[in-house]
Structure formats: C-alpha cells, structure tokens
Amino acid sequence: MAKIEFGVLGGQAIIVVSGKIINVNERSGGQFSSDPMDVLAHWPAFEKWARGVEATGTEADVDYDALDCPVPKPTAIYGIGLNYADHAKEAGLEFPKQPMVFAKYPCCITDATADITLTSNRVDFEAELVVAISREAHKISEEDAMSYVAGYSVGQDISDRRQQFSDKPPQFCLGKSAPGYGPCGPVLVTTDGFADPHDIALNCFINDEQVQNSSTKHLIFNVPQLVSFLSQWCILQPGDLIFTGTPAGVGAVRTPRRYLQPGEVITTNIEGIGQMRNTCV
Template identity: 40%
Template sequence: MKLMRFGPRGDEKPAIVDADGGLRDLSGRCADFAGPGVSLDALAALRDLNPADLPLVQDPGRIAPCLAWVPNFHCIGLNYSKHAAETGAQPPKEPIIFSKATSALSGPNDPIVIPRDSVKTDWEVELGIVIGKHASYISEAEALSHVAGYCTINDVSEREFQMERGGTWMKGKSAPSFGPVGPWLVTTDEVPDPQKLDLWLSLNGEVVQSSNTSDMIFGVAEIVSYMSRFMELVPGDVIATGTPSGVGMGMKPPRFLKPGDVIELEVQGLGKQRQKAIAAT
C-alpha cells in the first residue's frame, strides 16, 4: 500500500493510493497515520478495505507529511562511506544515532525555511524507516518484521549549528521545516529489499546526490536491531538512515542553500519531494 495525507495545515486527511494512482479519502475509516495508526495491526485492517469504495480525491491541494506526528524522529549519521569521506570523518564502527526535534516534521513540498542567522543550511536525501511494532532487544533476523514501511526524507541540516556551536547535532537538525517526510508511506510488501533502492537529489536542476542504498554502511535490519538494544522503538517512530555523498558541506568550495533555491529528491518507489528555500521572517 501507498498511504499519504493531504490538505492544509491543521486540516489534513489520510488517504490511500489506488491501483490507478488515484487518491482515495480514508477520513472516518481509520485513525490518522501516526503512532498506533501505523502499527502493523492498523495496516492489516486497511488492507481489508477496497479503495474503489472510498471517495476519489479530485484535487488534493497540499500534500502533507505522510505521518501526522512522530513519537521519535531518529537519525543515523555518516552511514555512507563516501559521505563520511567528504566530511573528513572515518567510517563509524557502530551506527551514529542522533535525533531531530519532532517539530521539524514537514510536508514533502513545503518550503524549507532557512533559520535566522543561518549560513550553512544543507540538504540530505535519505531512506526513512517507519516502525510498526514495538521493538526491544530484537535480532537482525527479526528486525524487518517490526517495520511498517518506508518513505523519502530530506534530513535538512544547518552545519554551523550542528558542527561549530558545541553540544549535540540535534540543534543543527531541528529547525521548523527541517524534516520533510513523504509523499508516501509505502508498506513493506511493496519494498522487497530496502537495500536495493536508488536515491538522488538535485539543486536547481543539477543532480548533486546519486547513489543506492546498497552502499549503506549499516543496513535497515542492522540499524533497527542495533537501536533496539539502547531504546524501545514504538509504532510511528521514524528513522532517517543517512545520506550519500554530494551534500553542500562536502563540495569544494562548500555550497549551501539560499532563498530561491529549489531542491528535488526521490528514493526509488517511495515518491518525489520538491522544496523551495525561503528565509525565516
């Protein structure tokens, strides 16, 4: 299934994509897509619905984040060897885990708001994991059975805030609009191997990131299993799994977002995003 949400801020509705690519309104037929609403049990109930019986959305307007809210917005850092190299870091021996503020959650086509005092706002196309079942101390063999689905994520980052201002990475990752998620939450039955997905990002029409999830240092199963040793993962948690090379901080000279820049990005089979950068007011 491909699940998504649409509508203006504060009035979003859940929907399902039918076999012809049409959008079918799920309002009143299920909980919104967040927390228990994306548990494996909730998704199983959705599979019993016939999309043809649901109202067809003629004009969805704004495409909202595919998740209404997230209990936790986890991220994995330096998870592609070429990206680690372009930042001057050694490939990690274990997954680097950090968080974004959940208030960073944003729609796939909403503007990226460059924060006040920002000089190094950057882009990062990533495969996102959505957890569908409580996970604690699970093996790699069990890990994928705890996943609800996958999505496209842009892990927008302010590099000065992240790297040069002390403390944790979180403050460079968490500004409003820094977590575009969607357009779709694609259930695992449509993604037979999450380690065989192309992903790319373009800036003003120039492709600057192009890779495949086969190049991840730590794959999806290893990430989920590893994280479950240190915390309980819960339905609706999202995990951004790291970005390939081609980010602005790795360019020579470095290149960062300015108002008017347009970013487009996609993870194979999970849908495309398009964002325009604007200045914070």
C-alpha cells in the same frame, strides 16, 4: 500482495489504491481512526485490512503534491550520521564501528512540498530514506527487525552547519531540528513495494543540478541493523522515524562548499516512493 501507500490529506489518514484516494476512516466504517498517528498505533491490524481494499473508480485521483507528511507527529526521530560508504570517503573519515545516532526533534517535521526557512547562510541538504516503526520494539534481533517496520518514506535531513559546528565538539541536534528541517513524504510505502528493500535508488537535485545520486545498498548499517541497534537502547514506538543517513554530495564537504540559497528548490527522489520538492526561503 500489493504494496500499501499510506498518506495524509487534510489531516485525514488515506491510502492510495490504483491511483485513487481512499479515506481510511470512512472506508473502514470507523474501524480505524482518521488520525494517522492512531492508525500507526494499530498498524498490524490496519495493514491486514488495507491489503484487501480496492478502488471503485469513483474516488478522487491522487495528487501527491497535495498530501501532508504521512507521519506528522512522531514521538521520536532518530538520525544516523556517516552511514553511507561514499559519504564517509568524501568526508575523509573512517567508517563508524556502530551507528552514530543523534536526535531530530519532532518540531522539524513538515510536508513533502513545504518551504524550508533557512536559519543561516550555511544550511545544507541531505537526502535520506526514512523508516517508520510499526509496533513497539525493544531488544529485538536483526533477523526480526523488518517485521517492526511499517514502511519507507522520502526525507531530507536539513542541517544548519553554522549551528552544528559552532563549538567543539560539534552539536548535531539543534541545527537539524529547526521548524521545517525534516520534510518527509509524500507517502509511506510498505517494504514489499520494492524489488529489494535494501537496494533502493535515491537522488537529490538543487534546481536542475544533481547533487546526490546513490543507493541504499551503500549503507554502512542497513535498516535491520539500525532498527535492532536502536532497540537495544530505546523502546521504539509506532510512528517513530529513523532518518537512515545521507550519501555523498552534501554541500559541507564540497570544494568549494555549496550551501542552500533563498529561492532554490530541493528535489529529492527515492525509487518506489516518490518525490519531494521544497523551496528555500
């Protein structure tokens, strides 16, 4: 079976087949909505349909830079802290015994090429694999967890460290939820699009400087563990997002510390998904 690349263009749900854009609502004859969140709410049926769609060759070529966020209005966004072995080591912290969970509020979500408005002089970058949920999940096992995953996308957990560490204990949610602090995209790719969905290369550049380079095989808690763990406490909904953590190289633990500056471009790449390019303003 071919992977599914699900995206949004001009607010309309699309899939990318053989490099061509196919409008979901039009091609399905109205079986599926043009609203991407409604498509995610019917993901199992949509996925079955999408796997049979072929491009005719007359459709427009895809321009990934023109696509909107593939999951524009998630009900909930779960962030996972300290979830890469290399990041825990660089921070001088012990590995957590269970996933460290915080919230990113939905107002942070933006497109893969959107500008990032810096809220202070201590805003940091965090390249992350993002997981989208495909159907309601509550108290599911690790063994079943991947069947509740619609696919993967590229994300950045932009973080205002001034806000995060403005008091003791630190407060994670607000400094990670400013408008634009959760760019995601350019597409959502089903997990069969990867040779190994638990070993995916990701990296991050600031301008031409590579600042992060790792693989999801270094996650302390992998995707099935995260989905299962979250479902023990919460009822996960279709279209909910999980920002799975960031590898080593973030600015706050560098010597000297390295924060984002106006005019800098953050380029985030994940193997098999694509690239985001966000300019800091």
